[in-house]
Structures are given as structure tokens and as C-alpha cells.
Amino acid sequence: MKTAISFFFSLMAIIAFAQQRTITGTVTNEGHALPGVNIIIKGTQNGTTTGFDGKYSIKAETGNILVFSYVGMKTKEIKVKKQSVIDVVLESDYSVLEEIITVENDVQMKQAATRRSEVTLGYKMISSPPASVNTESYAEIKENGFLQPKYKPLSTFSIDVDKASYSNMRRMINNGQEIPGDAIKIEELINYFKYAYPQPENGDPFAIDTEVSSAPWNENHRLVKIGLQGKDISLDNVPASNLVFLLDVSGSMNSPNKLPLLKSAFKLLVYQLRPQDKVSIVVYAGAAGLVLEPTSGKHKNKIMEALNKLEAGGSTAGGAGIELAYKTAEEHFLKKGNNRVILATDGDFNVGASSDKAMEELIEEKRKSGVFLTCLGFGMGNYKDSKLEILADKGNGNHAYIDSMQEARRVLGTEFGGTLYTIAKDVKIQVEFNPSKVQAYRLIGYENRLLNDEDFKDDTKDAGELGSGHTVTALYEIIPAGIKSDYLKDIDSLKYSTTTSKNNYSDELLTVRFRYKKPDGEVSKELIQVVKDHKTIASKDFNFASAVAMWGMYLRNSAYLNKTSKEDIIKLAEHNKGRDNDGYRAEFIRLIKSYNHNPEDDSK
Template identity: 65%
Template sequence: MKSILLLIIAFSFSQISARTITGTVIDESGLSLPGVNILVKGTNTSAQTDIDGKFSIEASKGDILTFSFIGFITEKIKIKDQTILEVVLKESRESLDEVILLQNDAERSLSGVVSGISYANPPENTESYKPIEENIFKRVGNAPLSTFSIDVDRAGYSNIRRMINNGQDIPVDAVKIEEMINYFNYDYSQPTGNDPFSINTEVAATPWNDQTQLVKIGLQGKIIPLDDVPASNLVFLIDVSGSMNSPNKLELLKSAFKLLTDNLREQDKVAMVVYAGAAGVVLEPTSGNEKAKIKEALQKLQAGGSTAGGEGIKMAYKIAEEHFIEGGNNRVILATDGDFNVGASSDRAMEDLIEEKRNSGVFLTCLGFGMGNYKDSKMETLADKGNGNYAYIDNMQEAKRVLGTEFGGTIYTIAKDVKIQVEFNPGKVAAYRLIGYENRLLNDEDFNDDQKDAGELGSGHTVTALYEIIPVGVKSKFLKEVDDLKYSRMKNKDFGEELLTVKFRYKEPDGNNSKLITKTVNSPETEKEPSEDLKFMSAVALFGMNLRESEYSNNCGNDVVIDLAEAGRGADGDGYRAEFIRLVKTYE
């Protein structure tokens, strides 16, 4: 009895002495460090800094907090009477094997130790990605038109960030340069006319090749205040199969969807479908003001069984169609690791299913989670073919961005089937290559074909495309000789300083006929200093080329990437550009 009483007293004392410790983690230059892992030593209590480097964790007097981040020396602080900490981490040049990472509640090191358990044979990595054949330089005389669909997806960047932070090798086909560039926001003007986006262009010297120039083509989607967004008819389609049984999958997914729920309004309705061995409805359409009911349904979700993804998609679309809101925002939001293995599981079968369903007027958002068996190829297929967008959520900070800060752009489309076609002036441009967008290329005749599907633009979204061009008269090792064409002589008409003409086609979200916008881009009269945005996106593009070991990088290493990114960091109010710089340094 006495021993039990002592235990109760000791437990009560520990509960009383436990308190919330808050603070900020910065580097030696004073920049905040997002994603720093914090652990109460000897326990499973952990936290992670947000995008501003801030954290909050429960700890008691005498506890030791460890602060760890790849590329930095781990810091240990013993808690005394303080409740607020400012922690400065110093950069480390030592082996990354000594750095401890946290995957939510699981302590994991690069040596293969997870939660104190050593894995001699780690689980097989079965992640899959669509093959990418890097775009080459094309002669304007042979191919004057370049046609492609826009890509607002940003999954490529957050997925690569996850791999770098985990010390993994990066598959070449996981590097989608356009998604890396489009992860960041740029200083583009808001549209002022009737069209739902503005067009922003710029021409400057290429940082990695003094014989070429870069052409930037940027779209800025109109920002629609959430109060002005039409009523939403949403169906959460959630994968609860056995492959989702992981803290960075289903548990992270639940937290992410709770964030989304906080943004719902009374006029919005949410239903919830789950699928494992079979598909079922766990929440009938519910008003957005019943947040507690929606969150309770999320909290009850548990993982187990195989993955009947095809059946889940059919059921989710059926509910969305039955409760369709004319003039409203009708959307299925799919959350999964993409590991379909029952029913319509092949990429071709899933593509056919989604193409059929998109004619219903219901849009699609795909949210990817997890690692090891992540199926990016299937997620990309679903988003591309289903009038949708696609994000990869690697941590709560990304969840807050996708489903919190940029909630409107994630769930509300302002223009669909957006295509771009660029015609180059052969009097000024000898050759060009589109950087990225390899899986978004279209046939030239597809541009005027309103039956051809293309990408969607969400509220406030930006889309950027970079072309590297070789001016007429420049001899380049990338410009291979070809015979003159016998039957296709270029016209002698002089187009002055016109460098190219860019055309855009788009449809209203509920429209069937496209609208055309045309813009001419001239050669700059004098060589201008590139904008901060162009410097930064050039850094991101070059980093992507280096990850792909591209011949077009001209052997410019990541030291050039860092210099460009530093020069183009600008105000960086959200800290994402600083995070990119740290990521490149970590990779090095």
C-alpha cells in the first residue's frame, strides 16, 4: 500500500511539474529553421518546428530536449525553470549518419534504426514514377511550335524534400523540374481584365550557359476570397488499407483533413468514403458547420486490409454526383499512398475510369502520403486525367500550406484545360528547349482541340514555364547539324524584335468552349539584370538538372545554385526560399 501511494505521489508530481516549453530554432545567421526535430530524451514525446522555426512541446524540469536537423550539430538542452527557448544550431560538416531524424513519433536514424529497433534488412522500396525523357533543343526551322498543358502540381518538390531530409537516393524520374519551380510563389501581378489570370514574361541571360537566354512565361491566377467561393460539395475519399498503417500516412492524413475541415463554411457539405478490402461510406453529406462531427469521423479511421481503390473512386463520384451543386464547387479529395492492388489497379484502367468520371463535372484533388511503397505514377495519372491537382504531404507544415494557407487554390478551380503554345521567330531564335513539363507535352494540333484535356488553374495559383533558347548566329554544342529542308523555306518577312508569340487557351470551370489569349514577347534592347524571381527559379531549375545529371547544366554545380538562390531570395516572407537554400546545402 505504501509503495502504491509513493507511485501515485510521484506520478502526480511529474504531472504537476510538466509544462509547455515554447521557442524558436535558428541557424547561426539568424534564419529560422523549419522542420527541426525535437525529442524529450528517453521518451516518445516529440515535436517539429513550423515554417517560422517555432515549436511547442510538453516537458518537465530536469528533462533533456534534443534538437536535430540534417546538416547541423545536434543540440541538447536541460530544462530548468525556463519555459521559452531560443536555440541556435551550428552547421556540421560531419557524417550525416550521426544525425537523428524523427518521423512524427518514430525516432529514425540513417543507419537503419527505427524506434530503437535495428533493421538489418530494411523494407524493400517499391516506389514508382513515370519515366521522364528530358526535353532536348529543337531547331525552330524544323519545329517552330512548342505546345504543352500547364502543371500546377507541386508534389515533385515536397517529395524530393522528403528524400533529402531522410538521406535517401533520389530516383531520376522523381525529379519533375516544373513542379519544383511551381512550388514557389512569385511576384506576379493580379489580373485586371476579364480573364482569370495575368501573363508575365521576362528574357535574360542563362546563368549556366553564356551562349543562351532564358525566357520566363508566368501565369498568375486570380485570388478569389473564400467568402466568394461558391458552395462546396466535397467527398473525402480516404485510403485506410494496410499500407496506410504508419504515422506519416494515416495519422498525418487525419491531422491534415482536420485542418481542411476548419476552413469549411455552413453552406459547404462533406461526405466521407473509405476503402480497404472494400469501399464504404463513413459519413453522409454533412454541413461544414458540424466540424466536431466531421473530425470525429476522421478520428475513428483505422488502417487494415487490401486496397480497393477503383471501387472507392466509383463510390465517391457517385455521392458527389447525387449531391451535385449547379454552379458550385463539386470535388472529390483523394488521400492515399497510391498503392492500389484490388480492382482497377493498372495505370491504364485507372486512367480510363477517371476520364469517364471527369465528364460528370466533378473535379479531383489528389493528396499523396508516405514513403517506401509510394506510387507517384498512379497519383500523377489520376490528377492529370481527372480535371485535378496533386500535392504530396510530407509533414504538417506542408499540410498547413496545402489545406490551410492555400486552401482556396487547392479546392477551387478558376480555369480548366489551360494550354500554352509558343511560336518562335526563326529570325531571332535558332533553337529552344522547354525546361520540364516532359509529361505534359501536347501535339501542336491539340491546342485548338477543345476535346483535348489539359491542366487546371486554382484560385491564386501561379504557373511558370522556362525556355532556354539559342539565338540565331550562336554556335552551340547542343545544336546539331541537320540538312536544309527542301520544301519548307522560311518566309523573308521581317518581324522586327519579336522573339516569340505565346498563345493561351482556357475554359471556364463549367464551360465547354475555350477562349484564346495571345501575347508577343520582344528581344530586350539591352541586356537587363534578371529579376529576383528569375534568379531564384533559375536556381531551382539548375538544381533539378543537377539531380537529373543533365548535360544541359553545363557542369554548373550546386555552388552556383546556392549563389543564384541567395541572390533571388528576396523578402521571402513565408521562408520557403530559405528552406530551399538549406535543402541544397544539406544535399551537398
């Protein structure tokens, strides 16, 4: 009898096992693979996640219901039938990513925040409900005006590869918000897009591309485009990485487009780690703590588990977090490796060192360690762009704003190399204008990156970093010699001036000088390129970059836009969209069309 019963149960187990099979497939959104999608069998805890290529594999039985969930997407349920391959397309759900600022009367949220007493740090959190007013902050920007080369022949600035201003603008437009003028850094709008610049060939980390044509907003003026193309380095050839994730888990991160989005975004990065790469995780709220010791990239599940456990609550001791993150990075420093702290936060520091000045002094000191810094901003309502810009600028790093998983895919996926691997540091540009050809010039954007002319050759002066595959574009508006202009004011002639061009330079419009250091170097190298006085037919890239610049000027209510309308900008962008494999240029045009604010209202 016992034998028969045993045989019966064994037979049932075999039948049940036979019904279970492996289901595979790919999860996408708008044609893009979605890594990090959670897939569970409904009613169980059995599940998996998609890899970086959006593919997944899970064992399930006929009749099981697979639940596909992802931050910013509508959850989808699919019943398993006879198929073994289930490809899934998830739809975007932008309402999930909208942060509701006025939540003070949301009793459930208050109670939930209060209940979070002991989390991964092991100390008691202090509940800090989200603010009921918009406290976002941006550094003041004073638009560059025209300068006359017979008085000021040199223009010097640091490169800027940050793109945070563009994705932040996109978030505001998609949410129907007014865009503060100081939130718009025109160079970051321009640099969000890729342009067809040549790869470097002579052993230098970047190639130089220049173009001169008419300014689309003023036919009497010229526009000079100066482009840098960073060398693309295969991820197989980059050195091992010592990464420290510095993650804000304070109460202000308690909304769908902050900590939940942050966790999903960092999973994209984890999927690309190699066995030789190591990750540590430092979190901070009222204090700071190390929640993951350095862990090899081959143990992705362990890193994912540490990310999944994070919860938000408490005040924000950003300074303490930075101290601990750099200490951890320095203790495991790789002499020939990539050492970097990746800070993810809304920037709302309110405990300890927290002012912009205090953070600047702190990060300048930490920069000496040789550890680079990447700053990723999340959320809205209390987003501190000014603070994150300072940290990235002074910490030999870059700054991005993550408004969606699509942007996370870009920053930590397709542009992973540029985000994490620096190929040149302290990159400076100095342009000398020929006064016999140029009556006046104006640098468009880069207001927060201007340098003194004497800083150009001073290797102790910090400047911007260039990552693998990064492009940098700068535009100068030029008033040619002999053109009458209302933009120029009379200045007395210089009695002792010697700024005159010799005849042998009569065909030169300007000279561009570049200085950079190797990532581990302390002495800069100089490159020089002369731009001749030849106006050419503008390329599509030139015109599209011009349209982006015009849009930035439009949003900032620029004094130099020369009555250009939004329709003029749309027309120029549409006619010069060119190759748009990722759809970013088409999205830009859609954003312009959907924004109804008239910047002239700001001056009334």
C-alpha cells in the same frame, strides 16, 4: 443532519468549481500557428484542439497538467499554476515522421494489424504488413532537347500547378535518401515558389508576365520566363462546396507519416469549412464504404469524430473507392457549386482496377461528371507518384505530396483556395519562335505535359487546371541565331519550307498563345502575348527560378547544365532570395547544402 451534510457537499462543489477556470492560449511551431493540436488534461479524457489560428480554450484547475500533442512534434506537458494564458511552442520531431520500412520482424505491429478485424467499414480486414523493400514508382522522364524552329516552330504543352515533386524531394533529402532522377519534375520544383506576378485586370482569370535575360548556366544562351498569375478569389465569395474525402485506410497506411498525418492534415481543411459547405467521407481498404453522410461545415465536431475513428488495415481497392466517391459526389451535385473528390493515399492500389492504364481510363470516364479531383500523397517506401500524377492529370485536378504538417498547412491552409477552387480549366500554352532570331529552343521540364501542336485548338483535349491564386512558371532556354553550339545536329534544309519571318516581325523573339475554359465551360478562349527581342537585367525572381531549375537539372544529371556546380547554384539562390516571408527559399538553400549526392555518379 441531512441538511448539514447536503450543505457541506454543496460548499465543496462550489469551492471545486471556483478553482476551475478557463485557460486560453496559442500553439505555434517556428512562428507558425498550429491548428489541430490535441490538448488534454493528463489522467482524464477532458480535452480540446486548437483552431485554424492555433488558439485553444480549456477549463482546468490549478495543479492540472496540460498535455499538448501533434503529429511530427514533440509532446509537451505544462502544469497549470496561477496563469490564465498559456502560449506553447512545440518543437519539430522529424523522427516521428520517418517511416521504418523494414518492419517485418516487428511482432507487435503484425499482431496489431491482425487484431484489427472490424473497423468503420463493418467488414473483416486482411492484414497487409508494410513492404520490406522500397517499391516507390515514378513515371519515366526523358529530358527535353533542343528543337530548331525552322523545322519545329511551335512548342505546345499543358500547364502544371502540381508541387508534389518538391515536397517529395525535401522528404528524401531530410531522410538522407538518394533521389531517383525520375522523381524530379523540374516544373514542379519551380512552381513550388511564389513569384511577384501582377494580378489580372481585364476580367480574365489570370495575368501573363514574361522576362528575357541570359541563361545563368550558359552566358551564350538566353532564358525566357513565361509566368501566369491566377486571380485571387476571397473565400467569402466562392460558391458552396460539395466535398468528398476519399481516404485510404489500407494496411499500407499503417505508419506515423501516413494515416495519422492524413487525419491531422484533413482537420486543417475542416476548420475552414462554412455552414453552406458539405463533406462526405468515403474510405477504402479491401472494399469501399461511406462512413460519413454529407454533413454541413457547421458540424465540425461530427466530421472530426469520423476522422478520429479511422484505423488502417487490409488490402487496397482504390478503384472501388473512386467509384463510390464519385457516385456520392454526383448524388449531391451542386449545379453552381464546387464539386470535388479529395483523394488521400500512398497510391498503392492492389485490388480491382489498379494499373496505371486502368486508373487512367476510370478517371477519364469520371471526369465527365463535372466533379474535380485533388490527389494528396502520403508516406514513403511504397509511394506511387506515377499513379497519383495520372489521376490528377486526367481527373481535372491537382496533386500534392504531404511530407509534414508544415506542408499540410500550406496545401490545405494558406493555399486552401488554390487547392480546392478552380478558376480556369484545360489551360494550354503554345509558343511560336521566330526562326530569324532563335536558332534553337528547349522547354525546361513539363516533359509529361507535352501536347501535339494540333491539340492546342482542340477543345476535346484535356489540359491542366488553374486554381485561385495559383502561379505557373515555364522556362525556355534559347540558342540565339548565329551562335555556334555543340547541342545542335545538322539537318538537311527543307525543300518546301515557308517558315521565314517577314520584316515587320524582325523585332519579335516569340509569340505566346494561351487557351483556357471556364470551370463549367466547354469552349476555350485564346489570349496572345508577343515577346520582343530585348534582353533585360534579370530580376531576383528570374534568377531564383533559374537556380531552382538548375538544381533540378543537377539532380537529373542534365546534359545541358554546362558543368555548373552545386556551389554555383547555391550562390545564385542566396544572392536572389529576395522577399522570403514564409522561409521557403531559405529552406531550399538549406536542402541543397545538405544533399551530398554527386549526380555524375549515375553515369559511371
